[in-house]
Amino acid sequence: MFQRICLAHYHEIGLKGHNRASFEMRLLKNLEQLLRDFPVVTIKRISGRICIYIKEGTDYALACDLANQVSKVPGVVRVSSGYKCTRELEVFYKAAVLAIEDAGEFLSFKVQARRNHTDFPIDSMEINRLVGAHLCDVYPDKKVQMKDPDLTVAVEVVQSSAYVYARSIVGIGGLPVGASGRVMCLLSSGIDSPVALWRIARRGATCSAVHFSGRPQTSSTSEFLVADIARVLQETGCIKRVYVVPFGDYQREIAALVPPELRVIMYRRLMFKVAEALAHRERGRALVTGESLGQVASQTLDNIAATDEAVSMPVFRPLIGTDKQEIIKEAKQLGTFDISSQDAPDCCTLFMPRNPETHARLHDVLEAEEKLPLADWIPEILAATELLNFHV
Ligand code: ATP
Ligand code: MG
Numbered sequence: 205m206f207q208r209i210c211l212a213h214y215h216e217i218g219l220k221g222h223n224r225a226s227f228e229m230r231l232l233k234n235l236e237q238l239l240r241d242f243p244v245v246t247i248k249r250i251s252g253r254i255c256i257y258i259k260e261g262t263d264y265a266l267a268c269d270l271a272n273q274v275s276k277v278p279g280v281v282r283v284s285s286g287y288k289c290t291r292e293l294e295v296f297y298k299a300a301v302l303a304i305e306d307a308g309e310f311l312s313f314k315v316q317a318r319r320n321h322t323d324f325p326i327d328s329m330e331i332n333r334l335v336g337a338h339l340c341d342v343y344p345d346k347k348v349q350m351k352d353p354d355l356t357v358a359v360e361v362v363q364s365s366a367y368v369y370a371r372s373i374v375g376i377g378g379l380p381v382g383a384s385g386r387v388m389c390l391l392s393s394g395i396d397s398p399v400a401l402w403r404i405a406r407r408g409a410t411c412s413a414v415h416f417s418g419r420p421q422t423s424s425t426s427e428f429l430v431a432d433i434a435r436v437l438q439e440t441g442c443i444k445r446v447y448v449v450p451f452g453d454y455q456r457e458i459a460a461l462v463p464p465e466l467r468v469i470m471y472r473r474l475m476f477k478v479a480e481a482l483a484h485r486e487r488g489r490a491l492v493t494g495e496s497l498g499q500v501a502s503q504t505l506d507n508i509a510a511t512d513e514a515v516s517m518p519v520f521r522p523l524i525g526t527d528k529q530e531i532i533k534e535a536k537q538l539g540t541f542d543i544s545s546q547d548a549p550d551c552c553t554l555f556m557p558r559n560p561e562t563h564a565r566l567h568d569v570l571e572a573e574e575k576l577p578l579a580d581w582i583p584e585i586l587a588a589t590e591l592l593n594f595h596v
Contacts, residue, residue, distance in 0.1 A: 205289060205295065207260065208257075208260075208262055208267050208285070209256060209257055209258060209369070210256040210270055210271050211253045211256075211285075211369060212253060212279075212375070213284065214228075214253075214380075230279075230383055231280070234278075234380055234381055238440065242266070242270045242273070243266065250362050250367070256270070267285055271373060273440075276376055278377075278405055278442065279378060279408075280375035280376065280377070281377045282372055283373050284358065285369060286299070286368050287302055287303060287369070288367055289366050289367075290366065293326065296331070296366060296368060297338045299366070300339060302368075304370050307371040308371070312348070312349035312353040312354050313343075314332075314336070314350055315358075316358050317335070317360070318360045320361060321361065331359055339357065356370065378408065380408060384407055384409045384410075385410070386410045386483075386486060386487055386489060387489065388482055388483035388490075388491050389413045389491070390492065392494070393426040393546075394494065394544055395535050396523055397493065399494065399535050399540070400494035400522045401494075402538055405437070411443050412483075414449060414475075414478065414589075415427065415448050417452070418455070419451075420450060423549060425546075425547075427448055429543055429544070430446060433544065445591060447482050447591055449478060449589050454474060454585065455555050458576065462575060463572060465559055465561040466569060468501065468556070469502065470569070473569070474514075476514045477514050477515060478582060478586065479491050481582060483517060489517065492519070492522065493521055495508065495521045495524065497525065501560040501562050506564055507562065508521075
Protein backbone atom coordinates (compact mmCIF):
# COMPACT_ATOMS: atom_id res chain seq x y z
CA MET A 205 0.00 0.00 0.00
CA PHE A 206 2.95 2.32 0.71
CA GLN A 207 5.73 2.38 -1.80
CA ARG A 208 8.87 4.33 -0.98
CA ILE A 209 9.51 7.11 -3.44
CA CYS A 210 11.94 9.92 -3.91
CA LEU A 211 10.87 13.07 -5.74
CA ALA A 212 13.36 15.25 -7.60
CA HIS A 213 12.17 18.85 -7.85
CA TYR A 214 13.58 21.26 -10.40
CA HIS A 215 12.80 24.81 -11.17
CA GLU A 216 15.04 26.41 -13.73
CA ILE A 217 14.13 23.76 -16.21
CA GLY A 218 10.52 24.39 -15.42
CA LEU A 219 10.99 27.92 -16.73
CA LYS A 220 12.18 26.94 -20.17
CA GLY A 221 8.84 27.08 -21.94
CA HIS A 222 8.59 24.77 -24.90
CA ASN A 223 11.98 23.20 -24.13
CA ARG A 224 10.64 21.96 -20.87
CA ALA A 225 9.75 18.44 -21.97
CA SER A 226 13.18 17.76 -23.46
CA PHE A 227 14.92 19.18 -20.39
CA GLU A 228 12.86 16.97 -18.13
CA MET A 229 13.65 13.95 -20.29
CA ARG A 230 17.34 14.73 -20.01
CA LEU A 231 17.19 14.93 -16.25
CA LEU A 232 15.22 11.71 -16.17
CA LYS A 233 17.74 9.90 -18.39
CA ASN A 234 20.65 11.24 -16.33
CA LEU A 235 19.00 9.99 -13.14
CA GLU A 236 18.32 6.58 -14.68
CA GLN A 237 21.97 6.25 -15.57
CA LEU A 238 23.30 7.48 -12.24
CA LEU A 239 20.99 5.42 -10.07
CA ARG A 240 21.60 2.13 -11.85
CA ASP A 241 23.25 0.61 -8.75
CA PHE A 242 20.35 1.55 -6.49
CA PRO A 243 17.19 -0.54 -5.93
CA VAL A 244 14.99 1.47 -8.27
CA VAL A 245 11.87 0.06 -9.95
CA THR A 246 11.31 2.89 -12.38
CA ILE A 247 11.68 6.64 -12.82
CA LYS A 248 8.85 8.74 -14.24
CA ARG A 249 7.78 12.30 -14.73
CA ILE A 250 4.77 13.23 -12.65
CA SER A 251 3.33 16.70 -12.81
CA GLY A 252 6.41 18.92 -12.60
CA ARG A 253 8.60 16.50 -10.67
CA ILE A 254 10.55 13.36 -11.38
CA CYS A 255 9.49 10.41 -9.27
CA ILE A 256 11.86 7.58 -8.42
CA TYR A 257 9.99 4.47 -7.34
CA ILE A 258 12.06 2.48 -4.88
CA LYS A 259 11.93 -1.33 -4.62
CA GLU A 260 9.83 -2.85 -1.89
CA GLY A 261 11.82 -3.84 1.19
CA THR A 262 14.48 -1.14 0.70
CA ASP A 263 15.52 0.14 4.11
CA TYR A 264 15.49 3.72 5.27
CA ALA A 265 19.29 4.16 5.23
CA LEU A 266 19.57 3.11 1.61
CA ALA A 267 16.64 5.32 0.64
CA CYS A 268 18.52 8.23 2.27
CA ASP A 269 21.68 7.39 0.33
CA LEU A 270 19.64 7.42 -2.83
CA ALA A 271 18.16 10.81 -1.98
CA ASN A 272 21.67 12.17 -1.27
CA GLN A 273 22.88 10.90 -4.60
CA VAL A 274 19.94 12.53 -6.39
CA SER A 275 20.59 15.84 -4.62
CA LYS A 276 24.04 16.10 -6.24
CA VAL A 277 22.80 15.71 -9.81
CA PRO A 278 22.75 18.97 -11.82
CA GLY A 279 19.20 20.17 -12.37
CA VAL A 280 17.84 18.97 -9.02
CA VAL A 281 16.92 21.79 -6.62
CA ARG A 282 15.30 19.72 -3.90
CA VAL A 283 14.78 16.06 -3.12
CA SER A 284 11.91 14.75 -1.05
CA SER A 285 11.52 11.27 0.36
CA GLY A 286 8.16 9.72 1.10
CA TYR A 287 5.53 7.30 -0.08
CA LYS A 288 3.22 6.64 -2.96
CA CYS A 289 -0.19 5.43 -1.86
CA THR A 290 -3.81 5.14 -2.88
CA ARG A 291 -6.22 8.09 -2.89
CA GLU A 292 -8.02 7.55 0.40
CA LEU A 293 -8.09 9.81 3.38
CA GLU A 294 -7.33 7.04 5.86
CA VAL A 295 -4.33 6.07 3.76
CA PHE A 296 -3.08 9.69 3.69
CA TYR A 297 -3.15 9.72 7.49
CA LYS A 298 -0.96 6.64 7.73
CA ALA A 299 1.37 7.77 4.98
CA ALA A 300 1.79 11.18 6.65
CA VAL A 301 2.84 9.51 9.89
CA LEU A 302 5.30 7.25 8.06
CA ALA A 303 6.74 10.24 6.20
CA ILE A 304 7.10 12.22 9.42
CA GLU A 305 8.87 9.33 11.13
CA ASP A 306 11.46 9.46 8.33
CA ALA A 307 11.96 13.19 8.61
CA GLY A 308 13.69 13.43 12.00
CA GLU A 309 13.27 15.98 14.77
CA PHE A 310 10.79 18.84 14.44
CA LEU A 311 8.65 21.10 16.61
CA SER A 312 6.30 22.77 14.16
CA PHE A 313 4.69 21.57 10.94
CA LYS A 314 2.12 22.27 8.31
CA VAL A 315 0.35 20.19 5.71
CA GLN A 316 0.49 21.29 2.10
CA ALA A 317 -1.86 19.45 -0.20
CA ARG A 318 -2.01 19.70 -3.98
CA ARG A 319 -4.65 18.18 -6.16
CA ASN A 320 -3.90 17.82 -9.85
CA HIS A 321 -7.26 16.44 -10.81
CA THR A 322 -10.48 17.73 -9.47
CA ASP A 323 -11.99 14.24 -9.75
CA PHE A 324 -10.74 13.68 -6.22
CA PRO A 325 -13.70 14.83 -4.14
CA ILE A 326 -11.86 16.54 -1.29
CA ASP A 327 -10.15 19.83 -2.15
CA SER A 328 -6.65 20.86 -1.04
CA MET A 329 -7.80 23.08 1.81
CA GLU A 330 -9.87 20.31 3.20
CA ILE A 331 -7.03 17.77 2.89
CA ASN A 332 -4.77 20.20 4.76
CA ARG A 333 -7.29 20.53 7.52
CA LEU A 334 -8.12 16.83 7.88
CA VAL A 335 -4.55 15.49 7.68
CA GLY A 336 -3.38 18.33 9.94
CA ALA A 337 -6.01 17.49 12.55
CA HIS A 338 -5.02 13.83 12.44
CA LEU A 339 -1.35 14.68 12.92
CA CYS A 340 -2.22 16.93 15.86
CA ASP A 341 -3.88 13.90 17.48
CA VAL A 342 -0.87 11.67 16.84
CA TYR A 343 1.69 14.31 17.86
CA PRO A 344 -0.01 16.39 20.56
CA ASP A 345 3.21 18.17 21.53
CA LYS A 346 3.88 19.49 18.01
CA LYS A 347 2.39 22.68 16.79
CA VAL A 348 0.88 23.71 13.49
CA GLN A 349 2.66 26.73 12.02
CA MET A 350 1.86 28.21 8.64
CA LYS A 351 4.95 30.40 8.27
CA ASP A 352 8.37 28.71 8.23
CA PRO A 353 7.45 25.47 9.95
CA ASP A 354 10.25 22.96 10.71
CA LEU A 355 8.48 20.40 8.59
CA THR A 356 6.13 20.55 5.63
CA VAL A 357 4.08 17.43 5.03
CA ALA A 358 3.12 17.34 1.37
CA VAL A 359 0.13 15.40 0.14
CA GLU A 360 -0.08 15.44 -3.65
CA VAL A 361 -2.94 13.81 -5.48
CA VAL A 362 -1.80 13.10 -9.03
CA GLN A 363 -4.01 11.09 -11.36
CA SER A 364 -4.95 7.80 -9.71
CA SER A 365 -2.35 7.95 -6.92
CA ALA A 366 -1.14 10.13 -4.10
CA TYR A 367 2.37 11.07 -3.00
CA VAL A 368 3.02 11.93 0.62
CA TYR A 369 6.38 13.20 1.84
CA ALA A 370 8.00 15.24 4.58
CA ARG A 371 11.77 14.76 4.44
CA SER A 372 13.40 17.21 2.03
CA ILE A 373 17.02 18.01 1.30
CA VAL A 374 18.49 20.76 -0.85
CA GLY A 375 19.84 19.85 -4.29
CA ILE A 376 22.69 21.53 -6.14
CA GLY A 377 20.39 23.14 -8.70
CA GLY A 378 21.48 24.27 -12.14
CA LEU A 379 20.50 22.57 -15.38
CA PRO A 380 20.66 18.90 -16.38
CA VAL A 381 23.89 17.89 -18.08
CA GLY A 382 23.32 17.80 -21.82
CA ALA A 383 21.05 20.83 -21.91
CA SER A 384 23.73 23.38 -22.89
CA GLY A 385 25.98 21.81 -25.52
CA ARG A 386 29.49 20.37 -25.26
CA VAL A 387 32.73 21.82 -23.94
CA MET A 388 36.33 20.70 -23.52
CA CYS A 389 37.81 21.29 -20.06
CA LEU A 390 41.52 21.51 -19.36
CA LEU A 391 41.85 19.29 -16.32
CA SER A 392 45.07 19.29 -14.31
CA SER A 393 45.38 17.26 -11.13
CA GLY A 394 45.23 20.55 -9.19
CA ILE A 395 42.45 21.92 -7.00
CA ASP A 396 40.91 24.47 -9.34
CA SER A 397 40.15 22.82 -12.64
CA PRO A 398 37.85 20.06 -11.27
CA VAL A 399 35.78 22.80 -9.61
CA ALA A 400 35.66 24.78 -12.86
CA LEU A 401 34.50 21.69 -14.75
CA TRP A 402 31.84 20.95 -12.17
CA ARG A 403 30.53 24.52 -12.30
CA ILE A 404 30.11 24.43 -16.04
CA ALA A 405 28.53 20.95 -15.91
CA ARG A 406 26.05 22.35 -13.41
CA ARG A 407 25.06 24.86 -16.07
CA GLY A 408 24.08 21.95 -18.30
CA ALA A 409 27.23 21.52 -20.42
CA THR A 410 28.39 18.05 -21.37
CA CYS A 411 32.05 18.07 -20.36
CA SER A 412 34.94 16.17 -21.81
CA ALA A 413 38.37 16.85 -20.38
CA VAL A 414 41.94 16.87 -21.56
CA HIS A 415 44.88 16.28 -19.27
CA PHE A 416 48.45 17.10 -20.29
CA SER A 417 50.81 14.73 -18.59
CA GLY A 418 54.54 15.34 -18.20
CA ARG A 419 55.14 11.80 -19.41
CA PRO A 420 57.68 10.61 -20.57
CA GLN A 421 59.69 13.32 -18.77
CA THR A 422 57.82 12.67 -15.51
CA SER A 423 56.01 9.68 -13.99
CA SER A 424 52.29 9.17 -14.71
CA THR A 425 51.17 10.07 -11.16
CA SER A 426 49.13 13.06 -12.33
CA GLU A 427 47.25 10.77 -14.72
CA PHE A 428 46.16 8.49 -11.87
CA LEU A 429 45.03 11.50 -9.87
CA VAL A 430 43.07 12.85 -12.83
CA ALA A 431 41.41 9.45 -13.29
CA ASP A 432 40.40 9.51 -9.59
CA ILE A 433 39.08 13.07 -9.96
CA ALA A 434 37.13 12.03 -13.06
CA ARG A 435 35.54 9.15 -11.15
CA VAL A 436 34.26 11.60 -8.53
CA LEU A 437 32.86 13.88 -11.24
CA GLN A 438 31.33 10.89 -13.00
CA GLU A 439 29.29 9.92 -9.93
CA THR A 440 27.01 12.85 -10.63
CA GLY A 441 27.21 12.62 -14.41
CA CYS A 442 29.45 15.67 -14.79
CA ILE A 443 32.15 14.20 -17.01
CA LYS A 444 32.01 12.15 -20.13
CA ARG A 445 35.57 11.29 -21.09
CA VAL A 446 39.16 12.29 -20.45
CA TYR A 447 41.84 12.60 -23.09
CA VAL A 448 45.36 12.11 -21.77
CA VAL A 449 48.15 13.76 -23.72
CA PRO A 450 51.79 12.78 -23.12
CA PHE A 451 53.24 16.27 -23.27
CA GLY A 452 56.67 16.11 -21.60
CA ASP A 453 58.73 15.86 -24.78
CA TYR A 454 57.04 18.89 -26.30
CA GLN A 455 57.71 20.92 -23.19
CA ARG A 456 61.33 19.96 -23.37
CA GLU A 457 61.48 21.07 -26.99
CA ILE A 458 59.71 24.35 -26.22
CA ALA A 459 62.13 24.96 -23.35
CA ALA A 460 65.00 24.56 -25.76
CA LEU A 461 63.52 26.74 -28.51
CA VAL A 462 61.92 29.80 -26.88
CA PRO A 463 63.19 32.45 -24.42
CA PRO A 464 62.82 31.10 -20.84
CA GLU A 465 60.37 33.77 -19.69
CA LEU A 466 57.93 32.86 -22.49
CA ARG A 467 57.97 29.11 -21.93
CA VAL A 468 54.86 28.90 -19.78
CA ILE A 469 52.79 30.93 -22.20
CA MET A 470 54.04 28.76 -25.03
CA TYR A 471 53.12 25.54 -23.20
CA ARG A 472 49.73 26.94 -22.54
CA ARG A 473 49.13 28.12 -26.09
CA LEU A 474 49.99 24.67 -27.36
CA MET A 475 47.71 23.06 -24.75
CA PHE A 476 44.88 25.32 -25.90
CA LYS A 477 45.45 24.47 -29.56
CA VAL A 478 45.42 20.73 -28.84
CA ALA A 479 42.35 21.10 -26.62
CA GLU A 480 40.58 23.03 -29.37
CA ALA A 481 41.37 20.32 -31.93
CA LEU A 482 40.01 17.66 -29.56
CA ALA A 483 36.92 19.78 -28.95
CA HIS A 484 36.28 20.00 -32.70
CA ARG A 485 36.34 16.20 -32.89
CA GLU A 486 33.33 15.97 -30.65
CA ARG A 487 31.52 19.10 -31.68
CA GLY A 488 32.60 20.95 -28.55
CA ARG A 489 32.03 24.71 -28.73
CA ALA A 490 34.23 26.15 -25.96
CA LEU A 491 37.24 25.49 -23.75
CA VAL A 492 37.09 25.67 -19.95
CA THR A 493 39.95 26.29 -17.54
CA GLY A 494 40.33 26.68 -13.77
CA GLU A 495 42.12 30.01 -13.97
CA SER A 496 41.42 32.77 -11.50
CA LEU A 497 42.66 36.28 -12.09
CA GLY A 498 46.11 37.00 -10.71
CA GLN A 499 46.47 33.67 -8.91
CA VAL A 500 49.77 32.75 -10.56
CA ALA A 501 52.08 34.32 -13.14
CA SER A 502 50.26 32.88 -16.13
CA GLN A 503 46.95 34.23 -14.90
CA THR A 504 47.53 37.95 -15.40
CA LEU A 505 45.29 39.79 -17.81
CA ASP A 506 48.10 40.13 -20.38
CA ASN A 507 48.95 36.45 -20.24
CA ILE A 508 45.36 35.35 -20.40
CA ALA A 509 44.92 37.50 -23.51
CA ALA A 510 48.10 36.06 -25.03
CA THR A 511 46.93 32.48 -24.51
CA ASP A 512 43.37 33.10 -25.68
CA GLU A 513 44.73 34.40 -28.95
CA ALA A 514 46.01 30.87 -29.75
CA VAL A 515 42.47 29.59 -30.37
CA SER A 516 39.29 30.83 -31.95
CA MET A 517 36.85 29.13 -29.58
CA PRO A 518 35.56 31.00 -26.55
CA VAL A 519 37.46 30.11 -23.38
CA PHE A 520 35.32 29.94 -20.25
CA ARG A 521 36.90 30.53 -16.85
CA PRO A 522 34.19 29.89 -14.29
CA LEU A 523 36.59 30.67 -11.40
CA ILE A 524 38.00 33.92 -12.75
CA GLY A 525 36.62 36.01 -9.87
CA THR A 526 36.81 33.36 -7.17
CA ASP A 527 39.22 33.37 -4.22
CA LYS A 528 41.37 30.34 -3.55
CA GLN A 529 39.66 29.78 -0.18
CA GLU A 530 36.27 29.64 -1.87
CA ILE A 531 37.60 27.25 -4.48
CA ILE A 532 39.03 24.99 -1.77
CA LYS A 533 35.71 24.97 0.04
CA GLU A 534 33.91 23.94 -3.13
CA ALA A 535 36.52 21.28 -3.94
CA LYS A 536 35.93 19.80 -0.48
CA GLN A 537 32.18 19.72 -1.02
CA LEU A 538 32.68 18.16 -4.39
CA GLY A 539 35.01 15.51 -2.97
CA THR A 540 38.04 16.23 -5.15
CA PHE A 541 40.12 18.24 -2.67
CA ASP A 542 41.94 15.32 -1.05
CA ILE A 543 42.86 13.86 -4.42
CA SER A 544 44.05 17.22 -5.75
CA SER A 545 46.14 17.81 -2.64
CA GLN A 546 48.37 14.86 -3.40
CA ASP A 547 51.69 15.65 -4.97
CA ALA A 548 52.19 14.95 -8.61
CA PRO A 549 54.83 16.21 -10.99
CA ASP A 550 52.69 18.58 -13.02
CA CYS A 551 53.77 19.08 -16.57
CA CYS A 552 53.66 22.83 -15.92
CA THR A 553 56.28 22.64 -13.19
CA LEU A 554 58.53 20.77 -15.55
CA PHE A 555 61.02 23.03 -17.23
CA MET A 556 59.73 26.01 -15.28
CA PRO A 557 61.74 29.17 -15.90
CA ARG A 558 63.01 31.10 -12.90
CA ASN A 559 61.26 34.32 -13.93
CA PRO A 560 58.18 33.69 -16.03
CA GLU A 561 56.83 36.65 -17.99
CA THR A 562 53.84 38.18 -16.26
CA HIS A 563 52.97 40.71 -18.96
CA ALA A 564 53.57 38.96 -22.25
CA ARG A 565 53.35 41.04 -25.39
CA LEU A 566 51.55 39.27 -28.17
CA HIS A 567 54.12 40.39 -30.71
CA ASP A 568 56.97 38.68 -28.79
CA VAL A 569 54.89 35.58 -28.22
CA LEU A 570 54.02 35.19 -31.89
CA GLU A 571 57.62 35.77 -32.91
CA ALA A 572 58.86 33.10 -30.51
CA GLU A 573 56.15 30.70 -31.61
CA GLU A 574 57.38 30.82 -35.19
CA LYS A 575 60.35 28.73 -34.11
CA LEU A 576 58.06 25.86 -33.12
CA PRO A 577 57.06 23.27 -35.77
CA LEU A 578 53.42 23.40 -34.67
CA ALA A 579 52.08 22.13 -37.99
CA ASP A 580 53.94 18.87 -37.40
CA TRP A 581 53.44 18.72 -33.66
CA ILE A 582 49.69 19.10 -33.40
CA PRO A 583 48.75 16.08 -35.55
CA GLU A 584 51.52 14.11 -33.85
CA ILE A 585 50.18 15.00 -30.39
CA LEU A 586 46.62 14.19 -31.41
CA ALA A 587 47.70 10.78 -32.71
CA ALA A 588 49.43 9.98 -29.39
CA THR A 589 46.43 11.04 -27.27
CA GLU A 590 44.93 8.33 -25.07
CA LEU A 591 41.32 8.05 -23.99
CA LEU A 592 39.58 7.25 -20.72
CA ASN A 593 35.85 6.78 -21.20
CA PHE A 594 33.20 7.59 -18.63
CA HIS A 595 29.91 6.92 -20.32
CA VAL A 596 27.15 9.09 -19.00
P1 ATP B 1 44.73 23.94 -11.12
O1 ATP B 1 44.58 23.84 -9.64
O2 ATP B 1 43.42 23.70 -11.84
O3 ATP B 1 45.86 23.11 -11.66
P2 ATP B 1 46.39 26.18 -10.94
O4 ATP B 1 45.98 27.20 -9.98
O5 ATP B 1 47.45 25.21 -10.56
O6 ATP B 1 45.08 25.43 -11.43
P3 ATP B 1 47.74 26.59 -13.45
O7 ATP B 1 48.61 25.43 -13.18
O8 ATP B 1 48.33 27.85 -13.92
O9 ATP B 1 46.84 26.99 -12.22
O10 ATP B 1 46.67 26.15 -14.51
C1 ATP B 1 45.61 26.99 -14.90
C2 ATP B 1 44.62 26.14 -15.67
O11 ATP B 1 45.22 25.57 -16.82
C3 ATP B 1 44.13 24.93 -14.85
O12 ATP B 1 43.04 25.26 -14.01
C4 ATP B 1 43.72 23.99 -15.96
O13 ATP B 1 42.46 24.33 -16.49
C5 ATP B 1 44.78 24.24 -17.02
N1 ATP B 1 45.91 23.32 -16.83
C6 ATP B 1 47.07 23.52 -16.18
N2 ATP B 1 47.86 22.44 -16.22
C7 ATP B 1 47.19 21.50 -16.90
C8 ATP B 1 47.46 20.16 -17.30
N3 ATP B 1 48.56 19.55 -16.96
N4 ATP B 1 46.52 19.50 -18.03
C9 ATP B 1 45.36 20.11 -18.36
N5 ATP B 1 45.06 21.37 -18.02
C10 ATP B 1 45.96 22.07 -17.30
MG1 MG C 1 48.04 23.50 -11.71
